[in-house]
Amino acid sequence: MAVSTTPPDTAAKTDPPSRRPTWPSVALALIRTGPVLMLVAVIAVAGTLSPVFLTTRNLGNVLAQTAVIAILAIAQLLVIVTRGIDLSVGSTIALAAVVGALTFEAVASTPLVVLAMLGTGLAVGLVNGTGLVWGRLPHPFIVTLATLSVAHGLALWLAGGQPHRGMPDIVQQIGGGSIGWLPYSAFLVAALALAVLFLTTRVVWGRWIYAVGGNPEGARRSAIPVNGVLISVYALSGLFAGIAAIVTSGRLNAGSPTFGELAELDAIAAVVIGGASFLGGRGTVGNALVGAFMIGVIRNAMNLMNVDAFIQPIVIGVVILVAVELDVVRGALERRFRVMRAVQS
Structure with a gap:
């Protein structure tokens, strides 16, 4: 009786690609939730002060x-x-x-x-x-x-x-x-x-x-x-x-x-x-x-x-300026992390 000498299928099985989010993806998610994080921070400060x-x-x-x-x-x-x-x-x-x-x-x-x-x-x-x-x-x-x-x-x-x-x-x-x-x-x-x-x-x-x-x-x-x-x-x-x-x-x-x-x-x-x-x-x-x-x-x-009523518009104006500047920074970071994510994928 002939015995088969054909080796079993030894083809390497590749692991499925990891579905873990890369750190650029995590950074992008954090950047996109920037306004929400800012609101949470403002509420926390307001709750602490009053x-x-x-x-x-x-x-x-x-x-x-x-x-x-x-x-x-x-x-x-x-x-x-x-x-x-x-x-x-x-x-x-x-x-x-x-x-x-x-x-x-x-x-x-x-x-x-x-x-x-x-x-x-x-x-x-x-x-x-x-x-x-x-x-x-x-x-x-x-x-x-x-x-x-x-x-x-x-x-x-x-x-x-x-x-x-x-x-x-x-x-x-x-x-x-x-x-x-x-x-x-x-x-x-x-x-x-x-x-x-x-x-x-x-x-x-x-x-x-x-x-x-x-x-x-x-x-x-x-x-x-x-x-x-x-x-x-x-x-x-x-x-x-x-x-x-x-x-x-x-x-x-x-x-x-x-x-x-x-x-x-x-x-x-x-x-x-x-x-x-x-x-x-x-x-x-x-x-x-x-x-x-x-x-x-x-x-x-x-x-x-x-807070003095005359000071309040100044505070709001400063908040707007800071928010706009943060938006500029956020946009630049978002573009950078998108490129990094594309390179890693």
């Missing part, structure tokens, strides 16, 4: 005080992603609030008041978008600066320079109501954030926004409706300013031409702190909210520690 800060009542105050900035920041993010800017949102809040108050005085109809405020915001946004696109202006700074002045003047003229008291009960509930220590406005912010997150990640329109901001000329060559995208983004920014007007008016039960002063700067600062780039094509809804809450936490902490 024992009142981490109480549920005060956290509810922070959420309520930050709601308007957060709403504006969500929409401002989309504008900045397209390499734009909207300076008119603060004045739009004032104009929408005044229009809502005057509508309530005239007809006392909740649906009409809400529609009037939302419609006012949307109208200003459409003026910004169409003025930029059809007017072929070199930069949105110009048209939004103009509408800032026009909206502010209209608010003063319509209101006679005075606040008008009274808002529907539902508007007051949205702006000033709460479930326990959680304000209704926080739920509104969460709903708007989830809606915009869905639009930017699951809808083609969202991909168009980032494409237009990342490479406008390339977007045109790819048959993306750049003009339509820009108009829609500014219209959405105006609409969100109308929503912010509802929150502000409801909280104060009034419509005033002084509402929303410098709110546009807070919104822009929140988006920048969150890591969005004025060069376009970069930024996330979550990080924009992080930036908004960072501003709210810092302001609340300074109030609890009785």
